[in-house]
Amino acid sequence: MRIWIDGHTCGYELECMAKLFFQAEKLPVETVEGPIPDMPEETLYTKAELLVGAGDENQYRLTVRLRCLNRTAGKLEDTELVKEVCCAPEQSQKVFEFHFGKMVYDLLSAATGVKPPWGILTGVRPVKLVQRCLSQGMDEDETEAFFRERYVSPEKISLALETARHQKPILEKITPKSYSLYISIPFCPSRCSYCSFVSHSIEKTAKLVEPYVGLLCRELEETAKLAESLGLELTSIYMGGGTPTTLSARQMEQVTDTISRCFPVKEALEYTIEAGRPDTITLEKLEVMKAAGVSRISINPQTLNDKVLASIGRRHTAKDVLECIEAARKTGFDNINCDLIAGLNGDTLESFQDTLGRLIQANPENITVHTLSVKRAARLRQEGEYLEAVHNPAAPMVEYAQKVLREAGYSPYYLYRQRDTLGNLENTGYCKKGREGYYNVFIMEEAQSILAAGAGATTKLKDPFSIYIERVFNYKYPYEYIERFSDILDRKGQVNRFYERIFNT
Ligand code: SF4
Missing domain, CATH: 3.30.160 (Double Stranded RNA Binding Domain)
Structure with missing residues (x-):
């Protein structure tokens, strides 16, 4: 074509x-x-x-x-x-x-x-579009008509509307001076074959980790000073990557101690660490996170099919995932998220159903269902596996997840699309009542500023009185971040200028 x-x-x-x-x-x-x-x-x-x-x-x-x-x-x-x-x-x-x-x-x-389910919509934030329609005075029927006119399927319209309703009280928590803090740990124990993020295998970058952690803590200190001087109010903290638990327990403690010392952690509604891969999570690291006041963690199986886990380059089994959830419970975590991917190479509808059934039994508060992206499938193609990935039944998996998760007491609370997903499907975060991941809603709806630290992180400055957003980019790769760290601190000046302009101070 x-x-x-x-x-x-x-x-x-x-x-x-x-x-x-x-x-x-x-x-x-x-x-x-x-x-x-x-x-x-x-x-x-x-x-x-x-x-x-x-x-x-x-x-x-x-x-x-x-x-x-x-x-x-x-x-x-x-x-x-x-x-x-x-x-x-x-x-x-x-x-x-x-x-x-x-x-x-x-x-x-x-x-x-x-018939693409999202019709002619190609944007990645359909729920934000719902919010915009509603804030412009349309009622739900008019909003539905707006989406129908764009050929969105009735199922997706009702999913987007339900998600928007769920988000309303969360978005109301935002004030003009509120912000969330994002911390990037761009290292992973090995690279998953479907990964499209900037993440670096720890085996190849081991020497960079120690200096990276040191500089990240300095950036966090500077960010905290900036936020305080501008009178900004911390709403949520999110440490992602990569896989933050790739760090040793001592390195994690160094970062969480810096956060506790510099930011008003107790004032935040939520403190999430994306622990991610079970092969990096130890009891000691769980205890470090708990002691630091982390309120929500992610333990991401992607699938509980051992063969698929091996084929996508994950060095853990389904049993490791379930044991890890158990260990997190024993450490006192009562808000756990688990990510799944629909459409992984080698996964079938039956094995996806089995994964979901076992995961629901494990009872995490959040289950996020992603759809494999074609870009990721393309990487599989280089390994000669593309066709199977493309023909994978992602649509019935996503549909099945929606049905059984609702039956199990979960409801959708955030939703986004990525370009090029199999079947043009969405990624949806489901949660038990009152267990929404706030940061996910804030970032996906671009509802407030995000001050970000670390390699590959982007600070997003949101004008609270309009839809205007300004971005400040950090260097993408850890070696650049380390070598040109003074530039990173210089760029923070943009945050000051932005808020001075917005609030005329
Ligand atoms: S754990 Fe996540 S970030 Fe790391 S390689 Fe796998 S998909 Fe990429």
Whole structure:
């Protein structure tokens, strides 16, 4: 599949849209001009022309032509849609995107027989869109109609609305000066084959860990001073990565001690550490976290199928996961999250159902169901396993999870999409009543500022009075972070300038 564009600049949006039907990492977008040239097989051609002399408003003619193998009819077909739309020039980009999106959806859906569940929505935050509709005065029926107009399936509309309702009281906890703290530990014991994060195998980067921890603590100290001088209020703390428990118990203590010394930990609604992989969690580290006041931890099996665990490069078994949950309970943790991935290579619907059943028995307060992304599947392709991953039944797994988790007393409280997931499905966090992971809601809905420390971390400065967000990036790799640490501290000045501007201080 290739994409040709003529007379407009919506190439990226069209590529995103076409990828809903043709799961590939990249689809080439080319600009063409003049009469429609001969289209090679599998081409999507889109053209926008301004109709001169069409009155006060600008009138455009949009053309979408598709040459594509009709999967149902089994033959190559040419189809074309033409539509005229009026819009003010300043709205033309949005109007183009919307109408092109719908026209492309109609043609591609007819040709492939696929109906992407999120319709023409390509953004990663559908619940934020619900929140925006509601805050603009639409009621739930109008919001539903807005999503229906964009071809979102009834099931996904009700999932997004339910999640938005669940989030409302959490978002109300935010004040103009509130912020969350994110700490990045970008190391893992080994690299999982599906991973698309910036994470570094501890075996290759062992020498960097000690200096990294030292500098991270310095960055945390500076961040705390900044937050205090600006009068910011801490809402939640989240340590993620990577796998924070890759650090030794002593190194973890060094970081948690710094946090306790510098930040008002007791004022935070939540303190999460993404312990992550069971092969890194020890009783000693659990005790360090508990003593530091950590209130929520993640222990992430991804699957409880031992064969799949081995094939994705995890060095632990299902039994290790369950023992780890048990140990965390004994240490006193009463809010545990477990991540699962639907669509992992080698996993079947039956083994996914078995995983979910056993996990529900273990009774964690949160279960987050992710969908494998095609990007990750692409990495599997390099290992000759791509096709199996793509044909994996992720959709029935996600659907099954939604049903049994509800029956087991969990409900959806945050939801996001990643580009290129199998079947264009979402990632959903479920929780028992009152056990929501606040940070997940704040970050996914971009509801407040996040002050971030560590390699690969991004500080997000959110204007509390508008949708404006400013970002401050830290260096991505630990070696850069260590070598150019003074730049990291210099960049923190942007936080000061941002808040001085917002509050005119
Ligand atoms: S544990 Fe998570 S961050 Fe680490 S390699 Fe595996 S998927 Fe990536």
